[in-house]
Amino acid sequence: MEAHRALKEAGFTVDSFGTGSAVRLPGPSIDKPNVYPFGTPYDEIYKELEAQDPKLYTANGILAMLDRNRKIKTAPQKWHDGDIKFDVVFTCEERCFESVLDDMMTRAESGKSGKALHVINVDIKDDHENAVIGGQGILELANRFTELYEQCRAADALMSFDDAVMDVLTTWQEAHPHLPLLYSVCFE
Amino acid sequence: MSEIENLDKARDLAVSNLDVYPQVLRSIYPIAANNNVAIQRWCALFFADSFGKTSPLARNIKLDVGLDALDALAALATVADAAIFVNVTHTVTALYDILFVYVAENPNASSTWIKLTAIRDALLARWNTPFPFAPQNDELDRYRGANAKFPLIKLMVKVVLLHTASLDKPPPPRDPRLRNRTPPKPSSHFGFSEVAPNHPLITRASEADGLRILDLMLAPFKQETINSGVLTAIINALPYLLRHRAHLGTQVFLVLEKFQSYAKLQSNYESVNTFKLLRRFVDRTLKVFLNHCFRNQLIPAELEPKLTTMANVLQTRADEQRRHNPLEAASTDDQIRKRPLSGFFNSAKVAASNSYRDMWLLGDPKDENHLFDVSSIPPDTLIKMVLIGLNKAEPKKLTQALEIVAARYANAVSVQMKTEMTPAAESDDEYDPEATYTLPAPKVLTFEQKKQQLQVIIAKYFETAGNATASQKLHATSESLNGVSNELNKTAIQDWSNDSWLTILSRLNTRGITSPGNNDEENQILSDMIRQAIFDYFTQSISTRVDVVVQWLHEEWYSERVTNEAVLAAELTSAGLTDEQVKARVKDADIPTPTYVTWCSKILDAVITYIEPSDRKIFIRLLGDVPYLNEDLVAKLASLCLDPVRSSIGIQALHFLILYRPPVKAWCLQVLEGLRESEDLKVKVTEMLEKFWPEKYGETSGIASESGPKVETEAQTSLMVGKTDFKAETSSKAEVVSTETQVDAPIQVKEEDVVMEEPSPVFEAGTETPEADDTTEQN
Numbered sequence: 004m005e006a007h008r009a010l011k012e013a014g015f016t017v018d019s020f021g022t023g024s025a026v027r028l029p030g031p032s033i034d035k036p037n038v039y040p041f042g043t044p045y046d047e048i049y050k051e052l053e054a055q056d057p058k059l060y061t062a063n064g065i066l067a068m069l070d071r072n073r074k075i076k077t078a079p080q081k082w083h084d085g086d087i088k089f090d091v092v093f094t095c096e097e098r099c100f101e102s103v104l105d106d107m108m109t110r111a112e113s114g115k116s117g118k119a120l121h122v123i124n125v126d127i128k129d130d131h132e133n134a135v136i137g138g139q140g141i142l143e144l145a146n147r148f149t150e151l152y153e154q155c156r157a158a159d160a161l162m163s164f165d166d167a168v169m170d171v172l173t174t175w176q177e178a179h180p181h182l183p184l185l186y187s188v189c190f191e
Numbered sequence: 192m193s194e195i196e197n198l199d200k201a202r203d204l205a206v207s208n209l210d211v212y213p214q215v216l217r218s219i220y221p222i223a224a225n226n227n228v229a230i231q232r233w234c235a236l237f238f239a240d241s242f243g244k245t246s247p248l249a250r251n252i253k254l255d256v257g258l259d260a261l262d263a264l265a266a267l268a269t270v271a272d273a274a275i276f277v278n279v280t281h282t283v284t285a286l287y288d289i290l291f292v293y294v295a296e297n298p299n300a301s302s303t304w305i306k307l308t309a310i311r312d313a314l315l316a317r318w319n320t321p322f323p324f325a326p327q328n329d330e331l332d333r334y335r336g337a338n339a340k341f342p343l344i345k346l347m348v349k350v351v352l353l354h355t356a357s358l359d360k361p362p363p364p365r366d367p368r369l370r371n372r373t374p375p376k377p378s379s380h381f382g383f384s385e386v387a388p389n390h391p392l393i394t395r396a397s398e399a400d401g402l403r404i405l406d407l408m409l410a411p412f413k414q415e416t417i418n419s420g421v422l423t424a425i426i427n428a429l430p431y432l433l434r435h436r437a438h439l440g441t442q443v444f445l446v447l448e449k450f451q452s453y454a455k456l457q458s459n460y461e462s463v464n465t466f467k468l469l470r471r472f473v474d475r476t477l478k479v480f481l482n483h484c485f486r487n488q489l490i491p492a493e494l495e496p497k498l499t500t501m502a503n504v505l506q507t508r509a510d511e512q513r514r515h516n517p518l519e520a521a522s523t524d525d526q527i528r529k530r531p532l533s534g535f536f537n538s539a540k541v542a543a544s545n546s547y548r549d550m551w552l553l554g555d556p557k558d559e560n561h562l563f564d565v566s567s568i569p570p571d572t573l574i575k576m577v578l579i580g581l582n583k584a585e586p587k588k589l590t591q592a593l594e595i596v597a598a599r600y601a602n603a604v605s606v607q608m609k610t611e612m613t614p615a616a617e618s619d620d621e622y623d624p625e626a627t628y629t630l631p632a633p634k635v636l637t638f639e640q641k642k643q644q645l646q647v648i649i650a651k652y653f654e655t656a657g658n659a660t661a662s663q664k665l666h667a668t669s670e671s672l673n674g675v676s677n678e679l680n681k682t683a684i685q686d687w688s689n690d691s692w693l694t695i696l697s698r699l700n701t702r703g704i705t706s707p708g709n710n711d712e713e714n715q716i717l718s719d720m721i722r723q724a725i726f727d728y729f730t731q732s733i734s735t736r737v738d739v740v741v742q743w744l745h746e747e748w749y750s751e752r753v754t755n756e757a758v759l760a761a762e763l764t765s766a767g768l769t770d771e772q773v774k775a776r777v778k779d780a781d782i783p784t785p786t787y788v789t790w791c792s793k794i795l796d797a798v799i800t801y802i803e804p805s806d807r808k809i810f811i812r813l814l815g816d817v818p819y820l821n822e823d824l825v826a827k828l829a830s831l832c833l834d835p836v837r838s839s840i841g842i843q844a845l846h847f848l849i850l851y852r853p854p855v856k857a858w859c860l861q862v863l864e865g866l867r868e869s870e871d872l873k874v875k876v877t878e879m880l881e882k883f884w885p886e887k888y889g890e891t892s893g894i895a896s897e898s899g900p901k902v903e904t905e906a907q908t909s910l911m912v913g914k915t916d917f918k919a920e921t922s923s924k925a926e927v928v929s930t931e932t933q934v935d936a937p938i939q940v941k942e943e944d945v946v947m948e949e950p951s952p953v954f955e956a957g958t959e960t961p962e963a964d965d966t967t968e969q970n
Contacts, residue, residue, distance in 0.1 A: 097513065104479040108430035118281075119341040119424065161324060161539070163273065163338035165420055173465040180516040184468065187476040188337075188424040190345060191244070 004072050005138035006093060011075060013142055020082035022102040028065055031056065041081035045073035064131060082106065087191045091148060092122045093141050100124035100185050107189040119165060124185035140182050147171050198233050209247055213256045216241055223263035228272055235267050235278035242285040254293055257286045261306040268313045273323035273338055280314050280342035284349050288381065291353045295386040295393055304392040311350060318343050318407060328538045330530060331460050337420045344424050347408040348432050354401025355436050357382035405439060409446040416458045416530055419469035423476040433489040440491040448497050453523065456530040463527060464518050471517050478505035534591065540598040550599050553592055571651065638713050645717055649724045652696045696721060697743040701750035722790055730797050734806050740794060741816045748787040748818040755782050784819065791817055795827050807840050811847050825858040832866055842875060849883050860884045
């Protein structure tokens with residue numbers, strides 16, 4: 004969601020999804036997580052947790068996170084339910100990346116567009132500080148892709164965007180050694 | 192209103208009212224054949240929207256209008272434009288199964304089938320090319336044109352699916368999460384097995400086409416380099432195919448099972464970091480794919496053990512990589528090998544710009560060496576570097592390189608002409624495309640500039656001569672030079688030695704700068720500069736450079752004589768003589784060689800001034816080998832004879848010339864005669880005169896004394912020697928000497944044998960029949 008916020012503020016058309024079976028948030032103890040189905044509005048979750056234990060959920064940052072999220076979008080969405088209409092998909096965890104690839108292998112159907120979908124994983128540790136760093140890294144990549152896309156549209160370009168993506172990823176990886184990349188080309 | 196705006200209106204009308212959609216589509220088909228790329232792009236996009244993923248049309252409508260779309264699609268399929276190609280490929284992919292089923296059900300639809308397969312093949316022909324980009328270099332081209340390859344992968348999957356048998360239904364997914372989901376619609380279950388066995392159009396050959404196209408699609412896995420975009424795209428497209436055509440699994444997995452990213456080579460067009468990343472990327476996608484296939488029972492039983500191992504290897508690798516910087520140094524880095532580069536790194540036929548750097552750049556543009564400003568190197572060093580480089584270059588490779596550069600110039604000129612033509616057409620200017628462009632003539636060098644340049648050239652020659660290593664290098668490479676150079680070797684330079692440069696320099700002097708009818712004063716001055724340089728070079732080390740100077744004098748004398756013969760012949764011819772007469776007169780004429788005499792005189796003066804008694808042999812060889820001696824030149828020996836320390840050299844030289852150079856014998860005897868007055872030499876000289884001029888000084892015959900010594904015409908005999916010399920000019924000097932002496936004497940005399948304090952038997956043998964030998968020489 005941090006990446007969603009960064010991209011949205013930069014003016015990109017962006018959607019965000021979860022790849023699990025439900026939304027899981029830390030609960031009062033490790034074996035009692037708060038589980039919500041996808042589609043439950045952030046605002047609703049916020050109010051419920053605030054009523055449950057405002058001290059705990061303020062201390063562990065959950066309320067702040069939910070507050071940020073409800074300003075970005077209404078409710079968490081599930082990847083597997085969504086219609087794919089993107090140029091690039093960023094995942095922030097290897098597990099999600101593999102889940103997205105597997106899903107695309109499953110849902111690939113004839114008759115659909117053969118448009119390439121660039122799936123990129125930027126592996127981010129799941130804490131607030133790293134989420135901010137990772138979000139900025141993803142924004143950088145997205146900006147670089149936009150530039151590259153414009154360059155490759157020029158009449159005298161010697162490579163297409165699809166060819167030059169690897170160069171951008173290499174340069175980016177060299178600048179961000181602690182955010183390991185994965186990349187794959189799927190079809191919408 | 193522009194044409195595009197009209198088309199937009201038509202499309203909006205179709206979208207808002209599906210009843211008129213087919214009519215609108217049909218009205219647009221003819222427009223696709225238009226040569227306007229903007230309109231063709233519009234059409235291709237509209238067709239993709241009409242038949243592709245977002246189509247609002249029902250399948251039966253698609254078939255109806257799709258049958259009429261083939262001509263328009265065929266016209267667009269050949270346009271070299273990325274956007275058009277991508278949308279046409281999407282359209283054909285979407286229509287292929289609809290039309291395949293139609294042809295299967297209508298065995299007489301041969302026109303549809305022929306058109307459809309022709310469009311398919313036209314699109315697939317781009318797969319092994321860098322389309323939409325112009326080919327540059329086989330290796331680089333593997334990394335270009337992915338934007339066209341991605342839609343082609345989808346088309347290939349569709350074609351393979353239809354051209355192969357749909358023997359099996361997909362098994363239900365084992366993953367419980369997936370069981371609840373709607374299974375994919377069996378839209379593509381139709382396949383080759385549903386076509387009537389005796390179908391006249393869709394035959395066994397069509398099934399073979401399907402398998403061939405599958406092979407084509409998998410071919411990038413067999414390349415020695417990795418293109419992660421294309422490879423992951425193929426992998427990601429495979430599960431759909433395998434779900435519907437499990438029997439193709441063997442063919443697919445036999446290729447994938449052999450794929451080992453760690454055995455692949457790094458391309459010359461990617462950094463090690465890029466290589467490490469793309470290896471990682473392909474491995475991970477392959478891992479996800481294998482797991483997907485295991486889970487969905489898409490793995491052929493016979494390959495299960497091997498693929499299980501492969502999946503485990505990939506899983507281990509992924510686990511090791513987790514949370515590590517993918518670029519950090521690893522133990523496997525040492526095993527990364529680069530693919531050997533064939534051809535040139537940058538073989539683009541169109542330069543990035545019109546700068547000299549870009550026009551001539553054949554290496555990696557990112558290589559910082561190419562940023563080096565060569566104009567900071569002194570021009571003479573640069574010329575040396577270029578010459579060494581050219582010498583080393585393989586002619587074939589050099590030709591390829593020049594072809595690339597020539598193509599860039601041709602392209603730059605044509606672009607330039609186009610841009611010049613455009614305003615000309617508008618302003619109705621008198622532009623004549625037939626006019627040929629002529630380079631402005633180079634500025635004529637002033638005499639002073641010529642002198643300066645020649646000075647530089649001369650300096651270079653001497654520098655080369657002084658640099659043994661450079662000479663040896665030239666020698667080493669001369670063997671691999673092309674035919675022209677070999678011819679040069681045959682005639683002028685058989686073995687490249689440190690002195691070979693002088694052959695070239697003296698020829699530059701005698702034949703390059705000076706030529707018949709071109710002996711104006713300026714050229715004489717330039718020639719004299721070279722002569723002076725060779726002369727100075729000689730005088731720096733007289734004892735070691737006799738060969739050099741003799742060779743030069745031969746060049747000098749021969750060229751001057753030939754030139755003056757030609758001048759004389761021209762004069763005689765213009766005086767009205769026949770060719771025969773001219774020949775005879777020229778043969779008998781005394782052809783003057785003043786330049787030669789001048790320089791030979793300078794050389795003798797120098798030698799006589801500085802010669803040491805120990806250099807005796809060298810001096811005598813010089814006298815024996817120079818092409819021509821006249822009376823004045825011979826007379827110079829007198830001073831040497833009068834020098835008390837070196838008189839023996841002078842006397843021996845005269846002795847030698849009397850014996851072995853009969854044409855100058857008379858002048859030698861005259862010199863001896865003049866030395867009789869010297870007290871020190873009196874005895875020796877008298878002795879010699881008695882022996883060699885018996886007519887005058889012989890004890891028995893003083894009668895012939897007034898007639899003077901018998902004089903041969905030096906010119907004639909020397910000319911023969913000269914000719915012999917030029918045939919054998921590259922032989923070692925020892926051989927030339929032997930040729931000369933062989934005609935003089937029946938016994939071979941080698942230079943080492945020639946002069947002895949005590950005449951050797953060989954020496955004696957020559958002395959007995961000198962006059963008879965003179966006759967022989969003249970034959």
